[in-house]
Structures are given as structure tokens and as C-alpha cells.
Amino acid sequence: MSEDGFASIILDVDSTLCGVEGIDWLAAARGADVSERVEELTRRAMAGEVALDSVYGERLALVAPSWESVAALADVYVAALAPGAGETVREIMASGRSVVLVSGGILEAIRPVAVQLGIPQRHVHAVSLRFDTKGNYRGYDTTSPLATSTGKRVVAETLHLRRRVLAVGDGVTDLAMRPAVDSFAAYTGFIRRASVADVADVEIEDYRQLGELVLT
Numbered sequence: 001m002s003e004d005g006f007a008s009i010i011l012d013v014d015s016t017l018c019g020v021e022g023i024d025w026l027a028a029a030r031g032a033d034v035s036e037r038v039e040e041l042t043r044r045a046m047a048g049e050v051a052l053d054s055v056y057g058e059r060l061a062l063v064a065p066s067w068e069s070v071a072a073l074a075d076v077y078v079a080a081l082a083p084g085a086g087e088t089v090r091e092i093m094a095s096g097r098s099v100v101l102v103s104g105g106i107l108e109a110i111r112p113v114a115v116q117l118g119i120p121q122r123h124v125h126a127v128s129l130r131f132d133t134k135g136n137y138r139g140y141d142t143t144s145p146l147a148t149s150t151g152k153r154v155v156a157e158t159l160h161l162r163r164r165v166l167a168v169g170d171g172v173t174d175l176a177m178r179p180a181v182d183s184f185a186a187y188t189g190f191i192r193r194a195s196v197a198d199v200a201d202v203e204i205e206d207y208r209q210l211g212e213l214v215l216t
């Protein structure tokens with residue numbers, strides 16, 4: 001690869017690699033009441049009424065996902081893989097470049113899609129949950145920076161990936177990685193957020209465009 005090409009690609013998962021928002025899916029599976037309370041919490045966080053970083057744990061506590069529901073979500077992630085994403089990710093890795101998943105989602109739900117794509121487990125970064133022996137939710141890894149609003153930047157900085165590094169995502173927590181990487185691509189294939197796409201280095205709406213950006 002040329003010196004000005006990308007050697008490492010950081011990919012977001014929810015609404016970027018896969019067409020699903022994990023916590024929303026888990027909340028919906030718990031019924032309308034939980035789903036509405038989670039939405040309200042998200043809305044208040046976005047409006048600045050509650051601290052974004054406290055919302056992570058509060059939403060999970062409301063949803064209290066069982067091991068069984070997390071396993072079901074894993075199947076949903078695999079089924080909701082973005083069109084062309086599997087082929088493009090494999091081509092990028094076959095070219096000698098690294099693909100790293102950095103997600104604020106649930107590690108145990110994301111692992112299977114990484115396995116399917118052949119992404120090594122050491123390149124999968126998300127928030128691990130704890131369960132009791134019956135599979136009931138017992139909390140999350142509160143030491144993970146990924147449970148915070150600026151955590152993706154911290155992770156991107158500490159991974160020491162081969163440069164140049166391209167980060168790809170749909171949300172503000174992805175955009176927060178921009179100072180730690182060489183370029184940021186807004187992925188708008190599932191949802192286009194103007195606050196992210198308008199300030200991105202480049203906007204891509206499908207994985208063919210990602211392949212062109214990285215491989216040519």
C-alpha cells in the first residue's frame with residue numbers, strides 16, 4: 001500500500017457495520033414501557049438535561065438484558081450486516097490492512113459478527129456485561145472508556161494502530177475520534193446525521209465506496 005494510504009480502519013458497529021442499535025433493540029424486546037423510558041432517557045441526554053455518561057448505566061439498568069436476550073441480539077447483528085460489508089471488510093484485511101471494531105455496544109453481542117467476518121478478537125472493542133449463573137443482568141464493565149461519550153477517542157489513542165488510520169461511523173461518539181485518527185468518514189447508509197456528516201472528511205453511503213476509499 002502507498003504511504004499516504006490507510007493501514008488501519010476503525011469501524012463503528014451500530015448503524016454502521018450493522019443496521020441495528022443494540023440497546024434500542026434490547027429495550028424494544030422488553031416491551032413498550034421499557035422502550036419508552038429508554039427513549040426518554042436518551043432524549044434528555046441529547047438535550048443536555050442529564051449527563052450523557054450517567055445515561056449509559058441507567059439505560060442498561062432499565063433494560064437489564066438477560067444473557068439469552070444478548071445472544072438473540074448477536075443473531076440480529078449478524079442478520080443486519082450492511083450490504084456489501086462482509087466482502088469489503090474481508091478484502092481490506094486480505095490486502096494486509098487492519099479492521100478494528102470500536103463500539104459503545106455490548107461486547108458479547110458483537111463478537112459473533114466479528115467472528116463471521118474473520119476479525120480477530122483482539123480487534124474487537126466494546127463494553128462487556130456481567131451476568132449471574134442464571135443469566136440475569138448484573139452490571140457492565142464500568143472501567144471501559146467506551147461507556148462514556150468521549151471513550152472512543154481514548155480507545156483510538158491507546159490502540160497505537162498503524163497509520164494512516166481511517167475511522168468510520170454514523171454518530172457523534174465516532175466523530176469524537178477525529179483528533180486521534182488521520183481521517184473520519186461519516187457512514188450514512190442507515191442514517192444520515194447532519195451534525196456528523198457535514199463535518200466529516202468524507203461521507204460514504206455504502207461499502208463499495210469504503211472499498212474504493214481504502215483499496216485504491
Ligand SMILES: [Mg+2]
Nearest residue numbers: 012014015170
Ligand atoms: Mg453507530
